Amino acid sequence: MGPLLPNGIIPTEWDSLIAILIGLVFGFILESSGFSSSRKLAGVFYGYDFAVLKVFFTAALVALIGMYYMDYLGYMDLAQLYVHPTYLWGAIIGGIIMGVGFVSAGFCPGTSLCALAIGKIDAFAYVGGALIGIFIFSELFTLFQPLYDGTFLGNVTLMDTFDINPYWFVFIFTLIAILIFVISDLIRKRTKKQVYN
Amino acid sequence: MKELEKTKRISIATTLFILIVIMALLAYKRPIHIYAVNTEHTLEKIVSKDYFVSLKEINNPDYVLIDVRSHFEFEKGHLENAVNIHTSEILLDNSKKVFDELKENGKTVVLYASNTNEASPTFLILYQLGYNNVKILNVENSYSNNQLITKSIDVEKSNADIKNFIAESVKKAKKVSKKNVKRPVATVKKAPKKIITVKKKKKAPAEGGC
Amino acid sequence: MVNRKLAKVSTFRYKILATVFIVLAGGLVLLPKHEKHEGIKPELLLANLISTERYISTDILADKIINNDPSFILIDVRNEESYSNFTIGDALNIPLEKFLDEVSINYLDQNQYDIIFISNDNFYAEQAWMLGSRLGFKNLHVLEGGINKWFNTIINPKKPTETMPEEQFVLYSNRKAASMFFGVAYPEQFKPAKKDKAIVKTKQPAPPKKVIKVKKKKKAPAEGGC
Structure with a gap:
């Protein structure tokens, strides 16, 4: 049956509408779980709040396990899923830049828009900076292109690179995630509590 | 109290998640008929052409003849010891039982129909469902004076050399035309090349993000 | 509590x-x-198989070719040797062995054209049809009787005897005209000196080869990120 879009169960014309709906729900949940606060987000790096890590890791776990069950039961064909292509060096350098931005500003692009929506001033600065960055990147694209298109690995997943049974991978990934939750909780208990809103 | 409210949310979400998984598991029905052979292997089988049985070999005690024509045709006349299972009935429980039994007993199922062409799709379905003991009887059945006549035939034999036939006919016609009136044969017009592009349906990639 | x-x-x-x-x-x-279920369900495949909708008669095919019907592709599933010797119209050659190659799949798995499989008789064409149908390809057809029937009906039609009904004569004259279109010449075409001029003139060689381009599947890169 699924995935719904590639199999034509939902016509492609609905793309934008679905995007808007998902975006609305996503933004609402981000805001209601307090992710529009840069202090909460930066807490991951200072060790006093691991909510972001827990939420996103749990979401990934639920999606992963759910999708594999749906695949197993024949509701969805995993082979048809879109896998984002990997450009190794582009991903590494982009990741570093984003990490630095994340620590120093306390936002990731998604949550910054969320914070912008509720009128936080630092979010305005953040989004403005992001737009300027996009502008510079676009203007100097020819300069960055070898990096951007370089070391293309194809649409690979971790299962492909390590060549292991996907079901075992899911199991091991779950264990690792839970281990990380436990460790993060230990760290949080050790660090001084921060009061913020 | 605030802590408690949060707990409710989490537990409700968890319960829902588990419920959905359980419901999906309960609603799941394992299909009765499952392909045991994928298309690649089927293609190999097709190309290997080792699934023909000729008329001479049918007295082999391991062979069980199955007539996949309609009941009507079967009543009119059939090969000795043949069992009638029409193509439309091969997936029914009864037929499945018959095929399973034959497979367990190590018998070879030999399918036949009015001609080899008709039996081949039935053979392919059975083969893809995992009955690798199925073969086709390479015969053609016709009636003459209400008697069933079974002949061996060759499949995919080219009966006529069409290229030569056309060339011959042109030659002949030319000869005749030379006798009558001398005249050039048809002017050959070349039509412009038609260009057809096959557009692939684009599978829209999903956009990701967090 | x-x-x-x-x-x-x-x-x-x-x-x-x-x-x-x-x-x-x-x-x-x-x-x-x-094992993952590949292709459509066996029940559906059987239902499609029992229906005779997939057959296209030689007369209809001849009509389509003569009228330059753009909506179909002929696919010859015999080996290359037989293909180069003779094929109907502007058929493409996809030998059965190469049926599941990526290049072939690009031709077969599409919605745009009716695909008509041809072989010497139904046998290979039906097998190709079975494989394609199982994989869920759309608009697949089989030329009924294959090239042998094509020869018997279109290229070399039998003259009806006097006692046959009139329809047979109409059919025969149609088929004869079609055979002329496909390059067969008849002696009587040349006997009456001027009358047949028009017919002879319009006679064409085997229709031109269709050039069919298949676009490679391209995955548009999607931009994502948070």
């Missing part, structure tokens, strides 16, 4: 959640694996 109990359970909430995850993920590992 209830609240207090709830509060007690809530202290274990993360542990409960963690166990649920481990159980579910472990279930994935332990569940019995079965």
